[in-house]
Amino acid sequence: MALGGGESTKMRRVLIAVNSICLLALLSAGSAHAAAGNVAKGKEAFEQCAVCHNVDSPEQKMGPSLQGLFKRKMLKSGKPVNEANVTNQINNGGNGMPAYQDMLSAEEKTNLLAYLHSL
Numbered sequence: 705m706a707l708g709g710g711e712s713t714k715m716r717r718v719l720i721a722v723n724s725i726c727l728l729a730l731l732s733a734g735s736a737h738a739a740a741g742n743v744a745k746g747k748e749a750f751e752q753c754a755v756c757h758n759v760d761s762p763e764q765k766m767g768p769s770l771q772g773l774f775k776r777k778m779l780k781s782g783k784p785v786n787e788a789n790v791t792n793q794i795n796n797g798g799n800g801m802p803a804y805q806d807m808l809s810a811e812e813k814t815n816l817l818a819y820l821h822s823l
């Protein structure tokens with residue numbers, strides 16, 4: 705009996721350990737999912753933007769260079785550089801830039817933003 709009791713306590717400890725590992729795995733999977741965007745995929749999506757935007761030189765093409773975009777304080781429009789304003793620009797375009805509202809999926813836009821953050 706005493707032996708059996710010890711075994712089941714051990715078993716319970718193992719189960720608790722396994723449970724907490726599962727929980728940790730779940731939690732980290734959850735936060736990886738919440739972390740936005742895939743930079744490599746964003747770079748692919750950016751090919752259609754690269755016609756008009758430099759990313760590795762400050763030189764203007766059709767549109768302004770996006771080199772170091774998120775390290776800047778302001779967009780050309782004078783609005784602060786943040787996800788909302790950059791997304792607005794992508795969705796609405798204007799002044800020579802096409803509107804991408806319906807041309808890119810939400811996922812593509814998230815990936816693009818991740819890529820733009822990496823510049």
Ligand code: HEC
Pocket residue numbers: 750752753754755756757766767768769770778779780781790793794798799800801802804816
């Ligand atoms: C046909 C050319 C063209 C294409 C293609 C294009 N843009 Fe633009 N983009 C422009 C122009 C021109 C401006 C400047 C608009 C203005 O001055 O209001 C601009 C502005 C921007 C800005 C604001 C830059 C700043 O410093 O204020 C961002 C961000 C941007 N574009 C991202 C993108 C992304 C991302 C794509 C691809 C999904 C894209 N653009 C595709 C021409 C283009």
